[in-house]
Amino acid sequence: MQAIDPRPGKTFGHSTPYGATASSWRGTLPGRSLRTLAGVMLGALLAVAELGFLLVFALGLIPIVAVPRSRRAVIRFTHRCARQLATLEQRRLVRFHDVHDLGPYGDRQAFGYVARRWPLGLLGGLVLLLLVFGLVVAGSMLSAWIFGGAWGFIEEDGGAVSSATIAVAAIPGLVLLYLNVMGIAGVRQLDVALARHHLTPSAEDVLARRVSELTLSRAEVIQVVNDERRRIERDLHDGVQQRLVALGLLLSRARRSRDPVHAADLVRQAHDESEQALADLRDVAWRVYPTVLDQLGLQEVVSVLAERSGIPVTLRYDLPIRPPAPVETAVYFVISEALTNASKHSGAERIRISVQAAVPAPLGFAPATEPTAVVVTVTDDGRGGADPRGRGLTGLAGRVAAYDGTFTIDSPPGGPTTIRAELPCE
Known part of the structure; x- marks a missing residue:
């Protein structure tokens, strides 16, 4: 359901309440199981490539012994290749194992990870082969038991697969299947733990990066x-x-x-x-600073901004409750500056504004809890080519960074221009 404001060009969408999204198939048990199997299988293939890379690296040690001057070049090239493999592993872990907290990491860390990861990948491949072998054997026995007479599997001396044989083989077969599934789950957990151990920055690195970010944001x-x-x-x-x-x-x-x-x-x-x-x-x-922001709330103030714009604005506001006052202020200035820039420079005919919660709730109803972050998106259909280093956009980026938020600009020549800011509510 979408409520249309009678004012021209103003649309307030409430089609999907916060958290009211059904669980996708990927979140179900079969979906997670298939993703885990695919991740372990791809990890086994990458392990073969990593083992080959390490063998080539071992051969590369020969010119280092013969020509010591080549040491830096060989090591630098090896680390670059290891980083590429680590990047592929990171994408695999994100796609199939939902690991999103890796990096940043250096070339030396990537090489150490690749050097220690390939045995685990080959172990995962071996477990998958045992699973396939067990399923093939079980399928053959069941086929012989069900269709043996029609396909000629029943021997004259009574040597066919009988019901008693199936019953006896079922118990150890199920036990082996359970052990195999647990083995795949264990390989996945070890894979994730190894990646987090090698591909996440140390506490000192995190503190140093944080100090650098704070210094930059303060300036x-x-x-x-x-x-x-x-x-x-x-x-x-x-x-x-x-x-x-x-x-x-x-x-x-x-x-x-x-x-x-x-x-x-x-x-x-x-x-x-x-x-x-x-x-x-x-x-x-x-x-x-709009004082009515404290009195009326963010939705009303943003509606006034959209109403005062010289370009027709479509507004979608989808927050379950009011965010904290500092976040409301930052969201207001992001939208205000974006509308000002679009009116002055874009030549747009329409602007779309979206204010939504960042992370939907896992259940199918909207909980009355404060969202973890607010995502603001302002899109215009103008000529594009906005300069991220301009005074207005640089000021917006600094304002968002002061709240530990993220700020991105996508403005290819010819448009459209999309400004997106994500502000944490914690």
Whole structure:
């Protein structure tokens, strides 16, 4: 169901409530089992490639012994190849084993992982071969038991596969099948544990990267604050200040005028100028911080932004509850700046805004809990080619980074332009 606002160009979508998505087939037990089998099988194939790579590397040690100067070049080339293999392994783990917390890692870490991973991959391949062999044997026995008479498997001396043989073989067969399945699950767990041990940064690396990110975000925040101050000064100087000067001149002329009709006309013009100056001042204050955000909430304020836009806006708001106040403020400024840039530079005819929760709930109903993150997407159908290093977009990226969020821009020449920001609510 989609609710359409009667205002032209404004659409508020509520077609899918937060968390109201049915579990996909991939999340079911058969789907997870098939994905695990595919991941172990692909891991076995990659293990063969990794073993071959290590053998070639062992042969590459020969020129190092003969020509010591080639040591750096050989090791550098080997590490690059190991990194490519580690990247393939990382993609496999993400796709089939849902491991998303790997990296960043260096070439030396990648080589160490590849050097230790291939025996586990070959073990997984061996377990899969045993599973296939057991299934083939079980299938042959069942076929001989069910269809043996028709296919000529029943011997004259009574040597056919009997029901008693099937009953006796079923118990150890099921035990072996269980052990085989547990072996595949164990290979998967070991595979994940090995990857996390070698392909995740150490605590020191995490802290160093975090300090670097905080230093960069602090510099970006300072730049954003300075840009905001300059913009406010410019708006006050070019707008409010000019109108106040005109207001003073009109009142001065009205005081000196001896014609009551002319003086009344000047006072009327001064009144109009005062109203316009007050409106300009409200606009400046709104751009600094909309106080109604605290009173009415994010949805109402974003609706006002969409209403005031010079380009028709389609708005979809899909948050179950209000996010924290700092997140609301950041979302507001992202949408406001994106609309301003689109109106000035894009030449777009329509803009789509989406404000949604980042992670849907696993169950089929909407829980009354705070979302883990808010995802804001602003897309226009303009000419594209937006410069991510521009002042406005750089300021937005710095503002989002200050909240530990992620900010991406996709604006190919010819459009469309998509600005996406994800802000954690924790």
